[in-house]
Amino acid sequence: MQTAKTVTVGTMESSDIMITLKPNASGITIDLDSNVKKQFGAHITALMTEVLQKLGINDIAVEAVDKGALDCTIKARTIAAAYRLQGKTDYDWEALNSWNV
Amino acid sequence: MQLKRLWFDINPVAKRQWQALLTQAGLMADEQVDYTIGLYDGDNLVATGSLYQNIIKCVAVATTETHQNLLAPLIKALLDRLDEQQQSHAFVYTKPCTAPYFEALGFKAVVATTHVVLLERGYPDLNAYQLLLDQRKVTSANAGAIVMNANPFTNGHLQLIQTALATCDVVYVFVVSEDRSQFDTQARLTMVQQAVADQSRVIVLPTNHYLVANATFPAYFLKDQADLAVAKEQAQLDATLFLRKISPILDIHHRFVGDEPFSPVTKVYNDQLAQVLTGQLQLTVVPRLTVDAQPVSATQVRQALAANDWATVKQLVPATSYHYLKGSQPHANS
Numbered sequence: 001m002q003t004a005k006t007v008t009v010g011t012m013e014s015s016d017i018m019i020t021l022k023p024n025a026s027g028i029t030i031d032l033d034s035n036v037k038k039q040f041g042a043h044i045t046a047l048m049t050e051v052l053q054k055l056g057i058n059d060i061a062v063e064a065v066d067k068g069a070l071d072c073t074i075k076a077r078t079i080a081a082a083y084r085l086q087g088k089t090d091y092d093w094e095a096l097n098s099w100n101v
Numbered sequence: 102m103q104l105k106r107l108w109f110d111i112n113p114v115a116k117r118q119w120q121a122l123l124t125q126a127g128l129m130a131d132e133q134v135d136y137t138i139g140l141y142d143g144d145n146l147v148a149t150g151s152l153y154q155n156i157i158k159c160v161a162v163a164t165t166e167t168h169q170n171l172l173a174p175l176i177k178a179l180l181d182r183l184d185e186q187q188q189s190h191a192f193v194y195t196k197p198c199t200a201p202y203f204e205a206l207g208f209k210a211v212v213a214t215t216h217v218v219l220l221e222r223g224y225p226d227l228n229a230y231q232l233l234l235d236q237r238k239v240t241s242a243n244a245g246a247i248v249m250n251a252n253p254f255t256n257g258h259l260q261l262i263q264t265a266l267a268t269c270d271v272v273y274v275f276v277v278s279e280d281r282s283q284f285d286t287q288a289r290l291t292m293v294q295q296a297v298a299d300q301s302r303v304i305v306l307p308t309n310h311y312l313v314a315n316a317t318f319p320a321y322f323l324k325d326q327a328d329l330a331v332a333k334e335q336a337q338l339d340a341t342l343f344l345r346k347i348s349p350i351l352d353i354h355h356r357f358v359g360d361e362p363f364s365p366v367t368k369v370y371n372d373q374l375a376q377v378l379t380g381q382l383q384l385t386v387v388p389r390l391t392v393d394a395q396p397v398s399a400t401q402v403r404q405a406l407a408a409n410d411w412a413t414v415k416q417l418v419p420a421t422s423y424h425y426l427k428g429s430q431p432h433a434n435s
Binding site for chain 1: 174205223
C-alpha cells in the first residue's frame with residue numbers, strides 16, 4: 001500500500017525503540033540506528049520486515065532509533081506503527097496472537 | 102522529575118531559571134521561541150528545550166544532571182508537540198560537539214560548518230527535496246542559479262535573471278519558501294512564474310526549508326536586529342548547503358547574486374557565499390538596476406505600496422507583478 005503520511009511511535013528511552021514510517025516508492029527500506037546494531041542489527045531489521053509484511057505493508061521507509069529494545073517491544077511498536085499508519089484501531093488480536101508474538 | 106511547559110509572560114521565576122540554565126550551558130537566552138518546556142527536579146529547573154516553528158532550539162541540561170539522559174524525554178516531548186501540530190519534520194541547530202547526542206536520537210546531519218551543524222528528523226526531508234530538484238532538472242552545459250525572496254518581484258529581479266540568461270543556458274530561480282515576508286510564499290512564487298512565463302530556459306523552484314530559510318539563515322528575516330557575527334555563521338552554513346547538497350543535483354556551475362548597497366545582513370551573506378564558493382562555483386555579483394539614479398529594491402516597492410503610490414510601483418516592477426499587486430491590493434497593504 002502507498003501512503004503520503006508519516007507516523008512515529010515509541011520513545012527514545014532505554015529498552016525502547018522509536019519507529020517512524022515514511023512513504024517509499026517500492027519495497028521496504030529500514031534505516032536502523034541502534035547501540036547494539038553490530039550484534040543484533042540484522043535480526044532487528046528482519047523482525048520489523050517480517051511484521052510489516054504480515055500486515056500487508058510492502059512499500060515503506062522505516063526509520064528506527066533503537067535503545068536496546070527486546071523482540072516483544074520491537075514487534076509491538078512495529079504493529080502499533082503499522083496500524084496507526086493505516087488509521088486502524090480495530091486490532092485483529094486473534095491474528096496477531098496466532099503469530100506467537 | 103516533572104515535565105512542565107514554561108510560560109514566560111506569567112511566570113517571571115521560571116524565566117529567570119531558564120535564562121540562568123541557558124547561560125550556564127553557554128547559550129544565548131534567545132526569546133524568539135513559540136513553545137518552551139522544562140524538566141523540574143523539585144523546584145529546580147534541570148533541563149529545557151524550545152521550539153520555534155519546527156526548529157528545536159535553546160536546549161540545555163544542567164551540568165549536574167548530565168548522567169541521566171534527560172535529553173531523550175525532552176526532545177521526545179518537543180517532537181510530540183510538533184506531531185500534535187501535524188508537523189512531521191524537525192530541525193536542530195547545534196554545535197558540532199553536541200551533534201552526536203542528536204544523531205543518537207535519530208536526527209540526521211544536513212550540513213555542517215566548523216562551528217555549526219544543522220540536523221533534521223522526519224519527512225519530507227532533504228532527500229525528498231533533492232528528489233524534487235532532480236525531477237525538475239534540465240540538461241545543461243552551464244547552468245546558473247539565483248536565490249531570491251522576491252518580496253515582491255521587481256525589475257531588479259528581472260534584470261538579474263536576464264543577466265544570468267546571457268551567460269547560462271539554463272537558470273534555476275529558487276524562491277525562498279518561508280512565510281515571514283509581507284507576501285506569502287505562494288504569492289511570491291506566482292509573481293516570479295508570471296514574469297518568466299515566456300522563458301523556457303528559466304526554471305522556478307521552491308527552496309522548501311533548505312535555502313535562506315528559518316533553519317539555515319534565521320538572521321535574514323530579522324535584518325534590523327540581527328547580530329552580524331551570528332549572521333555570518335548562518336550565511337556560511339547556508340552557502341555550504343547550497344554548494345554541497347543542491348548545486349551538484351542540478352549541475353549548477355554559476356551562482357548570481359544582486360549587489361547589496363543597503364542591507365548589512367545581505368552583504369554578509371554575499372561575502373560568505375563568495376568565500377565558500379571560491380574555486381568550486383563561479384559567483385557573479387550583478388550591480389543593482391537603477392531607475393532615476395536610484396537602485397531598485399523590493400523595500401522601495403513595499404514602501405510605495407504602503408503609501409498607495411502606484412506610479413512609483415509601476416516604475417519599479419514588471420507588468421506582470423504590477424497586475425498581480427493591483428489584484429491583491431488589500432493583502433499587499435495589510
